[in-house]
Amino acid sequence: MVLRFRYKLNFLSKMVRLLFVLLFSSFTMSANSQNSAATTVNSRATIIEPIxxxxxxxxxxxxxxxxxxxxxxxxxxxxxxxxxxxxxxxxxxxxxxxxxxxxxxxxxxxxxxxxxxxxxxxxxxxxxxxxxxxxxxxxxxxxxxxxxxxxxxxxxxxxxxxxxxxxxxxxxxxxxxx
The missing domain is CATH 2.60.40 (Immunoglobulin-like)
Incomplete structure (x- = not known):
């Protein structure tokens, strides 16, 4: 019974670590996914007669x-x-x-x-x-x-x-x- 309890505790500990790793990696992934953005800029010029x-x-x-x-x-x-x-x-x-x-x-x-x-x-x-x-x-x-x-x-x-x-x-x- 003690063995079973330790096994469950060990299993829970691994699960908590796994959840922690997954949770931490999802934060870093979302932070990294916003490192850059882009837009398109149009340009133009108007030529006027010289004075x-x-x-x-x-x-x-x-x-x-x-x-x-x-x-x-x-x-x-x-x-x-x-x-x-x-x-x-x-x-x-x-x-x-x-x-x-x-x-x-x-x-x-x-x-x-x-x-x-x-x-x-x-x-x-x-x-x-x-x-x-x-x-x-x-x-x-x-x-x-x-x-x-x-x-x-x-x-x-x-x-x-x-x-x-x-x-x-x-x-x-x-x-x-x-």
Whole structure:
């Protein structure tokens, strides 16, 4: 009887161990079965037209009469000019035009970059210079196609020597998508 009891105890002990092993292995199997997962990701790209800018009119301050003191001529983007410290002739105004450039940008917003300043040189004496600064532009943003009108301020020294002042390299007007 003692032998039978031991046999049953031994049998129960083996069964408990077997159940424990089976139970433990099922936990580790389920833990291992969740080590990775996958999904499918779609991708796409939309190509938009590149932004374009084309100059249509150059910036021209027209005829300016030098004075004994320094002065300036402010040319607005709409083509109006105001003299400060110098004179402009209504009889001989010369060719007065704000610069114009056409921007093709689709329906995308963009920014405009203009120079801080620009130098003009006398054709007779390259050591004589004029400085242009305070660039202004209208409009700043627009629809699919914009006409930018650009004005600036022309700064003259006292007794600025007469002559044609120009700079064949021109100044950059840069447009960039935002």
């Amino acid at each position: 374009k800018i084309t100059k249509s009119v150059d910036l021209d301050f027209g005829n300016v009469i030098s004075a004994f003191n320094p002065g300036k001529v402010v040319l607005s983007p709409n083509g109006d000019r105001i003299a400060q410290g110098v004179q402009i002739s209504s009889t001989f105004p010369g060719n007065v035009t704000a610069a114009e450039a056409v921007v093709n940008h689709g329906n995308n917003k963009y920014s405009i970059t203009l120079p801080q300043s620009f130098t003009l040189y006398s054709q007779e004496d390259p050591n004589q210079t004029l400085f242009i600064d305070e660039f202004k532009v209208n409009p700043e943003t627009g629809e699919t196609l914009d006409i930018l009108k650009i004005g600036a301020t022309l700064n003259l020294k006292a007794k600025q020597p007469a002559g044609l002042y120009t700079n064949s390299s021109g100044f950059n007007v840069t447009v960039s998508y935002n």
